[in-house]
Amino acid sequence: MSKRNQILKELGGNSPPWDVLVIGGGATGLGAAVEAASRGYRTLLVERSDFAKETSSRSTKLVHGGVRYLQQMNVTLVLDALSERGHMLRNAPHLVHDLNFVIPAYSYFSLPYYGVGLKVYERLSGKLSFGHSQLLSRKTALEKLPGVKSDGLRGGILYHDGQFDDARYAIALLRTLEDLGGTALNYVAATDLIERDGKVIGIRARDKEDGVEFELRAKAVVNATGVHVEQIIDMDGQSHKSLLAISQGSHFVLPRSFLPGDTALMIPKTADGRVLFAIPWHGALIVGTTDVAVDSASPEPRALHEEKAFLCAHIGRHMDHAPQPEEILSVFSGLRPLVRKGHAKTSKLSRDHTILVSPAGLITVTGGKWTTYRRMGQDTIDRAAQVAGLPKSPSRTLDLKLHGWTPEPTTATSAWECVYGSDLPAVQALSGEAAGGEDASLGALLHPRLPFRRREVVWAARHEMARTVEDVLARRTRALFLDARAAIESAPTVANLLARELGRSDDWKLNDLANFLKTAKGYLYTE
Ligand SMILES: Cc1cc2nc3c(=O)[nH]c(=O)nc-3n(C[C@H](O)[C@H](O)[C@H](O)COP(=O)(O)OP(=O)(O)OC[C@H]3O[C@@H](n4cnc5c(N)ncnc54)[C@H](O)[C@@H]3O)c2cc1C
Numbered sequence: 237m238s239k240r241n242q243i244l245k246e247l248g249g250n251s252p253p254w255d256v257l258v259i260g261g262g263a264t265g266l267g268a269a270v271e272a273a274s275r276g277y278r279t280l281l282v283e284r285s286d287f288a289k290e291t292s293s294r295s296t297k298l299v300h301g302g303v304r305y306l307q308q309m310n311v312t313l314v315l316d317a318l319s320e321r322g323h324m325l326r327n328a329p330h331l332v333h334d335l336n337f338v339i340p341a342y343s344y345f346s347l348p349y350y351g352v353g354l355k356v357y358e359r360l361s362g363k364l365s366f367g368h369s370q371l372l373s374r375k376t377a378l379e380k381l382p383g384v385k386s387d388g389l390r391g392g393i394l395y396h397d398g399q400f401d402d403a404r405y406a407i408a409l410l411r412t413l414e415d416l417g418g419t420a421l422n423y424v425a426a427t428d429l430i431e432r433d434g435k436v437i438g439i440r441a442r443d444k445e446d447g448v449e450f451e452l453r454a455k456a457v458v459n460a461t462g463v464h465v466e467q468i469i470d471m472d473g474q475s476h477k478s479l480l481a482i483s484q485g486s487h488f489v490l491p492r493s494f495l496p497g498d499t500a501l502m503i504p505k506t507a508d509g510r511v512l513f514a515i516p517w518h519g520a521l522i523v524g525t526t527d528v529a530v531d532s533a534s535p536e537p538r539a540l541h542e543e544k545a546f547l548c549a550h551i552g553r554h555m556d557h558a559p560q561p562e563e564i565l566s567v568f569s570g571l572r573p574l575v576r577k578g579h580a581k582t583s584k585l586s587r588d589h590t591i592l593v594s595p596a597g598l599i600t601v602t603g604g605k606w607t608t609y610r611r612m613g614q615d616t617i618d619r620a621a622q623v624a625g626l627p628k629s630p631s632r633t634l635d636l637k638l639h640g641w642t643p644e645p646t647t648a649t650s651a652w653e654c655v656y657g658s659d660l661p662a663v664q665a666l667s668g669e670a671a672g673g674e675d676a677s678l679g680a681l682l683h684p685r686l687p688f689r690r691r692e693v694v695w696a697a698r699h700e701m702a703r704t705v706e707d708v709l710a711r712r713t714r715a716l717f718l719d720a721r722a723a724i725e726s727a728p729t730v731a732n733l734l735a736r737e738l739g740r741s742d743d744w745k746l747n748d749l750a751n752f753l754k755t756a757k758g759y760l761y762t763e
Contacts, residue, residue: 238738240701243419244443247450254280255626256617257439257454259426259468262292263402263606264589265460266409266420267613268620273418274636275617275629280452281413282441284425286707288406290535291462292606293711294570296487296525297517299324299332299398299607303504304511305587306357313588315360317607321398322364324607328400328408328638330657334366335399335515336499338380338392340554347371347391350504354395366396380499385554394499399515402606403711404655407700411639422701429457429471429598436472436596445703456624458616459600463533463573472598479592480602481576482531486539487524488547488761489566489718490514490559494521506550514551518652519687520565520718523551530571537569538758564761566720575603591616597623610634652687659699666691682726688713693730697737705730705752720759727752 237245256272258265261283269281283289301318302310325332339354341347354369370393372380377392410420428440430451438453459468463482495501495514503512514523526543539547544567552558575590589604589612601616614631621628640657647661648654656663667679667689678691696702696712708730710716715723731745731752740748 238697239699240421240423240703243421247452252278253438253453253455254278255454255624256280256456256458256620257282257452258458258460259439260460260462260464261287261406261410261420261422262290262460262462263288263406263409263609264462264601264604264612265458266406266413267609268458268460268601268616269413269418269420269613270409270416270636271610271613271617271631271633272620273413273416274632275621277617277621277626277629279413279418280454281418281420282424282426282439282452283420283422284444285535286422286703286711287410287420287701288403288711291570291572292406293403293717294485294487294568295402295606296485296513297399297402297515297522298513299400301357301360301397301607302587302605303354303357303395303397303502306353306360307504310588311360313608314357316611317605318357318361319364320607320611321366322361323610323634324400325366325398327636328405328641328657330640330642330654331405331408331638332398332400334396336380336394337397337502338372338377338394338499339502339504340377340381340384340392341390342388344390347393350393354393357395366398369393369395380497381495381501382497383493383495383555383557384501385556398607399500399517400606401518401655401714403714405606407712408638408640408657410701411699412636415639420701422707423703426468426471429468429596431472431596434596436594436598455626456620457598458620459598460602460616462602463571465573465600465602469592469594469598469600472594472596474594474596474598478576481529481574482533483572483574484528484530484537484540484543484569485525485572486543486547486567486569487522488551488559488564489568490521490523490551490563491565492516492519492521494551494555494557494559501554503550503554507553510546512550512554514555518714518718523547527572533571536755536758537571539567539569543569544761544763561761561763566717566759567761568717568759573602589615591619593619593623599623650687656695659695663691663695666694682713682715682729683719683722685719685722686713686715686726688715688726690729690733693733694737697734702734703738705734705748706755708734709752709756716756716759720756723759724753724756727756
């Protein structure tokens with residue numbers, strides 16, 4: 237029986253109420269659940285789709301204080317985020333690393349201007365600094381950023397920031413939650429709140445795989461549903477239609493040959509005043525992002541025409557070679573849940589988080605950034621403990637090592653494999669590279685253009701609660717984000733392996749493949 241089915245079976249019994257029940261399995265919900273479980277509270281998380289299915293797998297992959305927020309003078313946010321950045325690196329070195337960024341300078345004035353700003357950024361990180369910023373000559377800037385527009389280049393400013401794999405980090409949080417004794421279920425949606433005497437005492441839930449409905453009781457219910465928080469607040473009979481402003485951001489993924497070094501390009505101000513990054517990631521190059529206000533919250537947002545036009549125009553302006561449409565490997569978009577403030581533009585809205593407690597005791601947490609997920613979890617569970625009268629227990633997450641923590645995975649055969657951290661030998665053992673391997677063919681690559689191996693599908697099904705081809709190709713591996721065509725070509729192999737692991741029928745395979753294809757087509761670039 238799969239891990240998920242085992243948990244569902246146990247839930248079916250007459251279990252006592254959970255101390256904390258979290259709705260939403262993105263960065264915010266998983267962070268809150270880990271916080272609760274690490275304090276000794278009995279914790280359950282339900283996610284209606286897959287973990288990190290929405291915004292939390294679609295970020296720019298930066299673990300950062302945010303140079304842009306410093307420009308906006310939001311020093312408190314930058315200070316907090318820089319501290320969290322340092323702790324994320326310490327607690328999950330298999331998923332977070334230091335990356336060099338270079339701002340190319342096309343005027344002599346911009347060198348001292350950005351140079352001073354980045355020294356302040358570096359100082360604010362104090363003991364948790366990732367390294368010193370420095371001014372670069374034109375020659376060194378070009379060596380660091382081969383492929384950047386050389387015409388008129390005067391020099392550059394190098395600084396350090398963090399990079400991570402967002403969806404893999406979410407999976408590490410899921411595994412940490414389980415290690416701490418907590419429980420999480422994907423494909424279980426909260427459909428309503430249960431109230432007694434004016435207080436929220438649980439949720440109604442639906443298993444999306446078989447449609448079965450059930451009730452879950454809890455002392456504290458946390459709403460961490462990202463851009464959907466208002467839907468849950470509505471279930472509480474409290475309308476909060478104007479709480480959020482939703483902002484969409486899109487990225488292009490290009491072959492690494494556009495910027496072949498190990499350094500990221502940062503354009504602090506495009507012609508229309510935005511920030512643009514081109515960042516090496518798992519052998520490709522991520523370019524983005526945009527910031528466009530949208531009215532509705534789709535689980536699969538698509539890049540708008542204006543975003544594609546912006547990215548095409550601006551990459552071309554900052555690189556020697558403008559990418560052609562057929563060179564774009566993947567396009568992905570995410571939605572930022574931003575707390576509304578009057579009529580301010582979404583790009584001007586704060587990235588701070590907000591916690592609201594309804595009169596019935598529903599705790600809603602929203603806003604924030606991936607980088608501040610832990611702090612958001614800490615603040616949320618402080619409030620939840622108060623609301624539910626849970627026994628006092630201090631936060632322990634600042635120095636909590638996440639599942640897979642290892643100083644250096646010594647058996648990695650590729651940079652990608654480092655994401656498995658201390659689990660890597662067990663992943664490799666599945667294909668016979670270590671004692672006890674069960675099937676040598678599992679060592680084969682899923683696709684010649686991708687670094688992922690068949691054994692990772694088996695691992696994802698057995699240990700990471702992957703249920704669909706999309707779960708494997710989008711979030712356990714990152715195939716769909718890195719090269720949508722290669723992901724589509726890998727899908728039949730993944731479906732076969734997954735069906736074997738999960739005991740699924742041929743009909744299931746056909747149906748799941750069709751679903752994946754429909755989603756994956758949205759990641760292909762179209763004009
Ligand atoms: C384009 C873009 C780039 C970004 N880049 C960065 C970056 O580089 N660094 C950084 O620090 N931050 C970045 N961010 C911000 C960061 O990604 C978000 O702050 C964070 O991912 C939000 O996480 P969340 O858990 O609140 O929301 P989500 O990840 O959207 O999670 C909410 C979850 O709730 C689930 N859900 C909804 N309704 C229900 C229900 N009824 N029952 C059960 N589950 C439900 C959804 O399925 C979803 O999985 C970026 C954001 C965007 C959009």
